[in-house]
Amino acid sequence: MSTSPTSLTQRARDIPSLLDAARAGQNRAIGQLVSVVEMGSVQTRRAVAVACAGVGQARIIGLTGSPGVGKSTVVDSLIGAYRERDLKVAVLAVDPSSPFSGGAVLGDRIRMQRHALDPGVFIRSMASRGRLGGLAAAAPEAVKVLEACGFDVVLLETVGVGQVEVDVATHADTTVVLVAPGMGDSIQVAKAGILEVADVLIVNKADRAGATLVAAELADMLELAHRSTDDWEAPVVSVASAAGIGLTELMGALDDHGTWLATNGQRQQRRTRQAAAEIQAVAIDRLRSTLTDHDHGVTLLALATAVVAGANDCYTAADELIDSAGHATHIDSDMRAVTA
């Protein structure tokens, strides 16, 4: 876990052999590939993306919910259920608010220890501080790596309920949202717009007081939510994973959604939408760096100083910054004609 970005970059040429080792089941190689995506240079990340393109075929399941809702316990149950089917399972747990990364720093991870020695299971935490663009950019790339490494199921777990979590959740084939009674979760979930992206809802800790009410609330809110035009109706599944309740129903709901995805071309559609978002994110990162790299930010500083002095405004300054980097002036002049 002490891999430095420099050594990761030096390893760019070795990416294909690293992927071979990972596909042969070497957890260390898998971990190194994920580290590259998390902390490596653009060049190394590109090498990983090239090596992984078109490799593997995984079911990607995103799980999101507030801290304390019991995600890890559910993930642990899902690992067990998929392992019973003899499927290889990878878990990527991402914590947008955590500066830590690279391993089992979250106490939650300890609950999954029973799978630690199972060679068919890989578990990894990831945090937001690693690189520019944050998790919303790194997590989908890491998922692709795990898919290329030959896992049949990738569980993408995000901690928290917010815009980043929604973004990450949309990079799964199936998005599962967890709530628990007594946490005011359903309101949070509705506010954050997560209901709109949920394919399966779990009321966790369903053996506690208030669980029935929360399930009813969710069902009501689902009816009101501005869902996308697809014809999948998100089921609400009550689970008490500590007591082993609801796991069969949950697996059933996930299987149903998997069937629906396959028979409706939805999986293809979702993946295309995700790929478009990822391509755009990479392109924008590239353009962002060209805005300051070409003169080490000298132009930007001069423009900012003029804006603070009141001699310019941000929009005109942005035009000038774009011009100075040599971008698409034909579009600039179009825009100026509109605003002149």
Place this chain on the structure above:
Amino acid sequence: MSTSPTSLTQRARDIPSLLDAARAGQNRAIGQLVSVVEMGSVQTRRAVAVACAGVGQARIIGLTGSPGVGKSTVVDSLIGAYRERDLKVAVLAVDPSSPFSGGAVLGDRIRMQRHALDPGVFIRSMASRGRLGGLAAAAPEAVKVLEACGFDVVLLETVGVGQVEVDVATHADTTVVLVAPGMGDSIQVAKAGILEVADVLIVNKADRAGATLVAAELADMLELAHRSTDDWEAPVVSVASAAGIGLTELMGALDDHGTWLATNGQRQQRRTRQAAAEIQAVAIDRLRSTLTDHDHGVTLLALATAVVAGANDCYTAADELIDSAGHATHIDSDMRAVTA
């Protein structure tokens, strides 16, 4: 509050007269200008930025902290204290997780009602759904509008502790972070990297059990935090705003920081850094739209389909997208040389 984006766009030519009305104290005009920033077209927003450039001189104070920490009560006290000095005060309350906006939808706002009829006070809520780029882009522009409208103090209040809040907080002259005992806040604050940007820390509800411990924890963490190189030492102020305790100390801390900002050229430096970030954000928004606008996203869809089929990777596809939009090919070839 039912102003539609279309009517806001039609109003582009009227922005200068709207600003005149706002500066004359018409709250309706102020609200309309903020609405343009929140929901208007690029062209109208540009017109606002042009009209506001170099107008006004406000002290901008950012306040951030978890829901329930008591921000509104502190803001209410600050409004009162600044009004006693006969300064005009604007409050912009932004809630990154809320889909609602445009008025007093937050119950919290009700606590500020006593200032509702004071013509020297303007209070406005803003939510994240209004526009692309979200609050992190809109809030700084709205603050500039309020500065241009002639307010002496702008209180920028963000709900929550996360990356968006940190981003928003860095768009103030002075950033105030609130924590309260019993909420595990200090840990959250440390995790989110907010300590690094705090100029003043408030332990609110300081009359409750555990407040002394929280204050000590914060002081310890401040020593450990990787603070920027400036020589300001963030004070920890204990406040019980409901009981009127600590307001004098808080105002003293804010005044001290104001003096420090002025005598060290820090205010100028911060504003320049903020302006640079805003210029970049506007430029990136522009470039982002050129990536799909020029052929209505046809290229992007084709590239995404190829990536899903495994025939291409996201990084190469991003190159092709950038090329197709006619951007900065000289930088492309540099990058290719590195990665070839």
